[in-house]
Amino acid sequence: xxxxxxxxxWYLLTNSLVAAWFVAAGVAVVVHRFVPHALWLMVHLTLLxxxxxxxxxxxxxxxxxxxxxPGPGGRVALGTRLVAHTVGSVAVVVGIMTExxxxxxxxxxVIGMNAIVHAVLxxxxxxxxxxxxxxxxxxxxxxxxxVFAVGVGxxxxxxxxxxxxxxxxxxxxxxxxxxxxxxxITVIGTAILLWPTVLHxxxxxxxxxxxxRALPILLFGLVVVVLACIVGAQVLVAVGVAIWIVGLGFxxxxxxxxxxxxxxxxxxxxxxxxxxxxxxxxxAMYAGAAVLAPxxxxxxxxxxxxxxxxxxxxxxxxxxxxxxxxxxxxxIGSPKSAKLAAEELDRGAAFRIVSINGGILLYLLPVPSLVxxxxxxxxxxVFVSFLVLAVxxxxxxxxxxxxxxxxxxxxxxxxxxxxxxxAPEPRTSRSGMVVSAVGVLALLVAGGVAADPAxxxxxxxxxxxxAATGETTTVTVEVEGMRFVPGMIEVPAGNRLVxxxxxxxxxxxxFTVENGxxxxxxxxxxxxxxDVGVVGxxxxxxxxxxxxxxxxxxxxxxxxxxxxxxxxxGGDGDADGSDATGHSMHGGMHxxxxxxxxxxxxxxxxxxxxxxxxxxxxxxxxxxxxxxPSATRHELTLKVTEVExxxxxxxxxxxxxxxxxxxxxxxxxxxxxxxxxxxxxxxxIGHSIDFHAGMLAPNEPMRTIQPGESLVxxxxxxxxxxxxxxxxxxxxxxxxxxxxxxxxxxxxPGLAPVDREFIxxxxxxxxxxxxxxxxxxxxxxxxxxxxxxxxxxxQYRFEPLEASVGERVRVWxxxxxxxxxxxxxVIGGQFDTVWSEGDYLLRAGGSTGAGGAQAxxxxxxxxxxxxxxxxxxxxxxxxxxxxxxxxxxxxxxxxVTDAPQ
Numbered sequence: 001x002x003x004x005x006x007x008x009x010w011y012l013l014t015n016s017l018v019a020a021w022f023v024a025a026g027v028a029v030v031v032h033r034f035v036p037h038a039l040w041l042m043v044h045l046t047l048l049x050x051x052x053x054x055x056x057x058x059x060x061x062x063x064x065x066x067x068x069x070p071g072p073g074g075r076v077a078l079g080t081r082l083v084a085h086t087v088g089s090v091a092v093v094v095g096i097m098t099e100x101x102x103x104x105x106x107x108x109x110v111i112g113m114n115a116i117v118h119a120v121l122x123x124x125x126x127x128x129x130x131x132x133x134x135x136x137x138x139x140x141x142x143x144x145x146x147v148f149a150v151g152v153g154x155x156x157x158x159x160x161x162x163x164x165x166x167x168x169x170x171x172x173x174x175x176x177x178x179x180x181x182x183x184x185i186t187v188i189g190t191a192i193l194l195w196p197t198v199l200h201x202x203x204x205x206x207x208x209x210x211x212x213r214a215l216p217i218l219l220f221g222l223v224v225v226v227l228a229c230i231v232g233a234q235v236l237v238a239v240g241v242a243i244w245i246v247g248l249g250f251x252x253x254x255x256x257x258x259x260x261x262x263x264x265x266x267x268x269x270x271x272x273x274x275x276x277x278x279x280x281x282x283x284a285m286y287a288g289a290a291v292l293a294p295x296x297x298x299x300x301x302x303x304x305x306x307x308x309x310x311x312x313x314x315x316x317x318x319x320x321x322x323x324x325x326x327x328x329x330x331x332i333g334s335p336k337s338a339k340l341a342a343e344e345l346d347r348g349a350a351f352r353i354v355s356i357n358g359g360i361l362l363y364l365l366p367v368p369s370l371v372x373x374x375x376x377x378x379x380x381x382v383f384v385s386f387l388v389l390a391v392x393x394x395x396x397x398x399x400x401x402x403x404x405x406x407x408x409x410x411x412x413x414x415x416x417x418x419x420x421x422x423a424p425e426p427r428t429s430r431s432g433m434v435v436s437a438v439g440v441l442a443l444l445v446a447g448g449v450a451a452d453p454a455x456x457x458x459x460x461x462x463x464x465x466x467a468a469t470g471e472t473t474t475v476t477v478e479v480e481g482m483r484f485v486p487g488m489i490e491v492p493a494g495n496r497l498v499x500x501x502x503x504x505x506x507x508x509x510x511f512t513v514e515n516g517x518x519x520x521x522x523x524x525x526x527x528x529x530x531d532v533g534v535v536g537x538x539x540x541x542x543x544x545x546x547x548x549x550x551x552x553x554x555x556x557x558x559x560x561x562x563x564x565x566x567x568x569x570g571g572d573g574d575a576d577g578s579d580a581t582g583h584s585m586h587g588g589m590h591x592x593x594x595x596x597x598x599x600x601x602x603x604x605x606x607x608x609x610x611x612x613x614x615x616x617x618x619x620x621x622x623x624x625x626x627x628x629p630s631a632t633r634h635e636l637t638l639k640v641t642e643v644e645x646x647x648x649x650x651x652x653x654x655x656x657x658x659x660x661x662x663x664x665x666x667x668x669x670x671x672x673x674x675x676x677x678x679x680x681x682x683x684x685i686g687h688s689i690d691f692h693a694g695m696l697a698p699n700e701p702m703r704t705i706q707p708g709e710s711l712v713x714x715x716x717x718x719x720x721x722x723x724x725x726x727x728x729x730x731x732x733x734x735x736x737x738x739x740x741x742x743x744x745x746x747x748x749p750g751l752a753p754v755d756r757e758f759i760x761x762x763x764x765x766x767x768x769x770x771x772x773x774x775x776x777x778x779x780x781x782x783x784x785x786x787x788x789x790x791x792x793x794x795q796y797r798f799e800p801l802e803a804s805v806g807e808r809v810r811v812w813x814x815x816x817x818x819x820x821x822x823x824x825x826v827i828g829g830q831f832d833t834v835w836s837e838g839d840y841l842l843r844a845g846g847s848t849g850a851g852g853a854q855a856x857x858x859x860x861x862x863x864x865x866x867x868x869x870x871x872x873x874x875x876x877x878x879x880x881x882x883x884x885x886x887x888x889x890x891x892x893x894x895x896v897t898d899a900p901q
Contacts, residue, residue, distance in 0.1 A: 014057045014082060015323070019387055021049030026384060040096060043307055047183065048089050048111075051315050052148075055186045056081055056118060058326065059141040062190055063122055066137055067129035072121050084114040092155075108156035112149045115182075119145035136212055140189025143219055144182050150226075151177030167678070167712055168296035172237065173229040175303060179310060180244055181222050184279060187318055188214065188251050191276065195255050198269050198325050201262040210250040217247030234299060238290035245283050252276060266342075267349035271321025274357050278313030282306050297709060304708070312379060313360050320386045327390060328397070337400040341393035345386075350430045354437035355382045362441060366526065371448030378444055468534045469494040479505035482551035482730060484541070493561040497532040499541075507686040507704055507729065509553065512544040521545065521684070523706055535559050545685055547734025547776040603775065604651045604767040605785040610793060610889060612649040620799035621661070621790045625759040625812060628668045628747055637678040638664065640687045640740075644771055648786060648793040648889065652771050655739030656683060656727070662739030662791045663761040663816065664725070667693075670747050673717050680710040686729055691715055692861065693723035693744040704729045720748035721838050722759075722812045722863030731776070736818040737766050738774035739791070743814045743863070748835070754867065755807035760789045760824070762858075762880060762890060763816040782819045787885035789892055796878075796892025803870055805899045810867045811878075817860030823881040824856040826894065829868050831856070836864030855881050870896040 025045035060078050064070050071077065091107025094100070119142045126138045154174035158167065192211045196203050221244030228236030255276065264270050289302035328341035359379035363372055473495045478485050479502075491497045501511040503522040511530050512518040519528040532539070536559060543553035638658045645662065646652050658664030667675060679689050686704040694715025701713045726732070727740035743761050765786040766778035778784070786793050803809050815822040830852040834842040841864075845851045856866050870876065876894040879886035 014079075015054070015327070017082060017086060018050050018054045018057070018319075018323075019390075021045055021053060022384075022387065025050065026380065041093065043311060044089075044093060044096075046311050047178070047315060048092065051183055051319060052089070053082065053085060054319055054323075055144075055183070056085060058190070058322070059118075059122070059145075059186055061326075062193070063125060063138045063141060066132060066134045066193070067125060068132060069125075069129060071125040077121060081114055081118055084110055088114060105156050108152050112152040112156075115145045115149040115152065119143075119149070134193055136215075137189050137192055140185055140192075140215055143215060144185040144189070147177050147181035147185065147219075147222060151182060167710075168300055169229040169232060171300060172296065172303065173226050175307075176225045176237075176241075177222060180218075180225075180241070180283065183315060184248075185215070185218055187275075187279070187314075188218070188248065190322070191255065191272065191318075192251055194322060194325070195272060196258045196262075198266070198272060199258055199262040199264060201258040204254075210254045214247045214250040217250070218244055221245075221247060232296075234290060234293070234296060237299070238287045241283055241287040241290060245280070245287065248280060248283065252280065266324075267346045267352060268321045268325035270349065270353045271317050271324065274353060275314045275318030275321060278309055278317065278360075282310045282314060297705075297711065301709065309360055309364065312383075313357070316383055317356060320383065323390070324386070327393065337397035340400050341397040344393040344396055345389050347389055348385075348433060351433035351437045352382050352385065354434050355379065355440065358437060358441050359444075362445065366528075367445065367448070371445050374444045374448045375441075378440070467494055468496070472496045472498055473535075474498045474500065476500040476502060477511065477555065478502045479509055479553075481505070482548060482553055484511075484543075484553055484555040487554075488556045488558060490558045490560050491535045493536055493559040495535060497535045497557065499530040499532060500527065501530055502527040507548075508545060508684070508706065509543045509548065510545065511541060513541045513557070514539055518544070532557070546738065546773045547731035547779065550734070550776045550780040551731045603785075604653065604770045604772070607650055607770065608648060608767070608785060609650065610648065610887075614646070614649045614795075614798055618646075618798065620795040621792065623758045623760060623790060623796070623801055625666065625668060625745060625757040627757075628670050628673075628745075632670075632672065633674045633676065634667065634669055635676045635678075636665070636667070637680060638689065639680045640683045642683050645739075645791070647765055647767075647788070647791065651767065653738075653765065653767060654771060654773050656687065656735065656773075657739045658689070658725075658727075658742055662741070663763065664740075664742030666742060666759050666761075667725075667744040668747075669717055669744075671717055671720055671749060673746070675715055675717065675744070677713045678710060679705065679713060681705045681707050683707055687727050687735065687740065688729045689713060689725060690728040691723065691725045691744060693717050693719075693721070693725070693746055698728070702728050717744070717746045719838065720746045722746075722814050722865065724814055724816055724861045724863065726816065731779075733779050733818040734774055734776045736816065737764060737779045741816040743812070743816075745812055754810040756803055757810045757812070758801060759812045759814075760878075760892075761791075761814045761816050762787065762789055762820075762822045762824075763791065764788075764818065764820050765793075779818070784820065784885075784888065787820055787880065787888040787890040789890060793889025794891055800875065800893035800895035803894050803896045805870055805873055805896060807899070808867060808869055809894075810865050812863065812865040813856055813858065814863035815858040815860050819860060820885060821860065821882065822856075822858045822885075822890075824858070824866065825854060825879055825881040826866075826868065827877040827879065828874070829870065829876050829878075829894075830854065831866040831868050833867035834864065835866075837862055870894070872896070873898045 025042060028042045028045055056078070060071055073080075088107045088110030091103050091110065093107075095103030095105075095107055122138055122142050122145070126135065126142065129135065151174055154170055154177065158170055158174060189211075193203065195201075221240045221242070224240030224243060225237050226240075228234065228240055255273075259273065264273055285306055286303065289299055289306075293299035293302055324345040325342075328338040328345065356379055359375045359382075363375045363379070367375075469492065471492065471494075473491045475486075475489050475497070477489075477499050482505075489497070489499075499511060501519050501522070503509050503524055503526050506524055508521050508523055510519050510521045511528075513530070513532050515533065517530060517532050519530045522528060535557060538559050539557040541555040541557060542549040639660070641657055641660050642654055643657055643660055644652050644654045645657075647655075655662045669675065675691070675694070677689070677691070679687075681687050684707055686706050688702050688704045690698065690702045691713065694713075695718060696715055701711065701715075703711070705711050723744040723746065725742050725744055727735035729735055741761070741763060743759060745759065764784035765788060766775045766783070767785040768775045788794075789796065811824070811826075813822065813824045831842070831854070832845050832852055833840070834853045834856055836856060836858070842851055842853050853866070856864055858864065873896050876896060878892050878894060880890040882890075
């Protein structure tokens with residue numbers, strides 16, 4: 001059936017796969033904020049899905065055309081490859097989204113083998129064909145397919161999460177081979193002939209010579225990049241990309257000469273030209289990043305920034321330009337109908353070209369996030385318009401064919417063809433479309449700024465009663481450590497104040513003023529302009545990221561010659577507007593619990609009732625400590641996420657967590673075991689991780705990583721204990737108090753087995769508003785609202801821990817703090833074994849055999865275990881015997897039943 005299908009219907013059917021992948025990518029763009037791995041999904045639906053499918057279709061088409069006979073197996077073989085690629089790609093996408101790594105590996109294997117088959121069939125077709133002038137161009141398709149197979153293999157390896165710093169280097173090689181190899185080399189080989197065909201320009205002998213020289217240079221450049229990744233020589237990545245650019249230059253040079261002879265006059269021509277320019281720009285910036293980036297992780301950050309212009313500017317734009325030319329030529333058949341289809345696909349060419357490329361350029365500038373959203377949606381909409389025009393072109397062409405009588409093309413000869421020349425648009429029409437596109441882009445920028453003026457640094461504060469002078473004071477504020485520099489700004493009363501805020505620190509910060517004006521949260525290296533407005537009285541400013549204000553990120557704005565507002569708060573505080581703890585009272589006016597992040601809110605502590613029972617569906621955290629695995633190597637990915645959790649009946653908080661829980665997952669091993677932890681920051685601010693169970697220099701593995709980044713932390717457990725792990729990003733107390741901690745249990749050698757083993761991690765909660773984040777001012781003042789075991793107040797009173805009479809029970813206890821000590825005690829029980837901080841304080845009753853202990857005392861970050869047996873059935877409360885903390889939620893029950901007979 002496939003073999004008998006008309007040529008035009010065959011190409012419409014196969015290219016519908018490309019359209020389907022584009023639609024899927026469009027859905028991902030719309031819902032990306034609500035799905036995991038959103039950036040990965042959008043990129044791979046476009047590149048692995050749409051672009052790779054188009055490459056399989058059109059590389060075979062051009063091979064058939066250049067070699068003047070169909071490939072082995074004809075349409076059946078190509079259809080089979082398309083099905084295999086689609087199935088493999090769907091498996092990879094579903095596997096990544098569901099974290100089914102076996103499915104990812106299977107899908108990658110199908111894609112890789114399919115690419116090898118594609119290369120082998122093209123090579124066979126090349127070797128059996130008759131001599132032809134452009135025969136060497138098919139080698140581009142063979143080479144790119146083999147490179148793709150290697151790149152896909154590296155992608156499958158990435159799914160296995162190799163560590164030791166190798167992950168970043170494999171990712172660089174994987175991305176380079178797939179982008180500059182599979183996609184770019186295929187495009188370059190196609191453009192050598194397609195570009196002059198679109199322009200109706202002459203193909204000179206110099207073009208043939210350039211094509212022959214370019215391919216080995218392009219491949220050599222990729223080999224250098226891969227070798228650089230293998231040996232860890234980052235500067236060689238720049239060398240390899242530079243070599244690759246030299247190869248690209250042979251082709252671009254000929255293309256520029258052809259464009260001078262026959263300038264592009266259609267959407268297809270301008271779109272292909274713009275795409276090739278973006279390819280050159282992205283490659284050059286990649287080479288520069290490889291030189292300037294301090295490490296592989298920073299290089300990946302730069303590469304990630306380049307993915308947007310590479311996908312939108314180069315891949316999508318060039319693909320749509322090529323299809324705009326090829327669809328009328330290959331799928332329509334009738335010259336008259338093809339002309340009508342070409343005219344439809346060329347509709348609004350100048351408007352679309354300026355909109356797409358202007359939108360991408362503006363997106364890359366430091367504009368507010370809302371402007372970026374509007375620009376990305378607009379550019380995406382312009383891309384989608386191609387699908388609408390393509391459908392219209394096909395409908396119009398088929399109506400034309402019916403009107404002139406159907407004469408299907410039954411020829412088995414595949415021809416490149418040439419689209420009928422189209423009369424150039426009037427200059428006024430083209431210039432009018434350019435002006436219109438520029439106007440739309442300007443409106444989008446202005447609209448985004450108007451909708452969120454604070455993000456653009458435009459003040460929204462009401463005018464002061466002091467008459468405005470009409471003068472503007474502009475001050476640059478930077479970050480040093482956890483301080484604003486300068487720490488005080490003097491402004492003549494009545495002047496407008498404009499703050500150029502530059503985040504020169506190492507973490508995410510913002511600049512918030514008590515009159516309601518604020519900057520967006522800025523990553524390190526970003527900057528924003530904040531228009532504070534006319535200053536008529538003293539003002540306070542601070543960073544609203546939780547805990548940063550308490551670390552000292554405050555600034556005073558002094559209105560010189562105006563009334564002193566800083567100390568005129570009604571007499572309830574000190575003269576400088578501070579409360580008894582020394583923290584500014586202005587934060588409470590605009591903060592979520594004292595951080596000053598905007599919008600007054602009551603504390604969740606107002607809803608606290610520790611006598612209330614949890615609602616239906618409550619499940620206490622399983623406190624059982626499972627035996628240590630027999631494996632000596634432990635690999636785990638910990639994702640930093642921000643989740644809203646109930647921490648007491650009727651009280652919720654947004655916690656920063658390792659793996660979605662607070663405490664994070666408990667790790668259990670033996671002395672000598674190796675732990676390889678991949679930390680992935682899916683939060684909105686910088687975080688880090690510190691494992692007390694390992695001994696290594698902290699500057700590299702414990703560094704703060706920004707949202708979207710990851711690092712691999714590997715340590716060997718050389719000492720026994722119950723060790724704390726936690727976020728070490730400043731302010732550390734706030735990060736720990738908001739959920740970023742967990743336990744690593746390393747069994748002492750010769751530890752005797754017990755009947756039941758539990759792990760309890762004590763921590764404190766400093767409640768912000770309902771559903772909000774930690775109140776950093778309470779952390780600094782050491783005023784916890786709750787002290788809890790395993791993250792929830794009194795949870796084991798509602799669901800007690802189970803034991804039986806005569807069973808030996810071991811309870812590991814870790815005090816995660818950040819501030820309060822612990823004194824673990826079981827009411828009605830006595831410990832015959834106490835182990836703390838690496839040694840036994842009491843073992844099997846001690847030297848007398850009759851000794852006992854009543855409490856395990858721990859300071860923050862200390863841990864140990866106790867062992868006991870219960871002599872009779874009943875309920876045995878356990879508490880921190882610092883009784884005020886027991887009354888704050890640090891209590892639970894052992895429910896002991898008679899031993900089974």
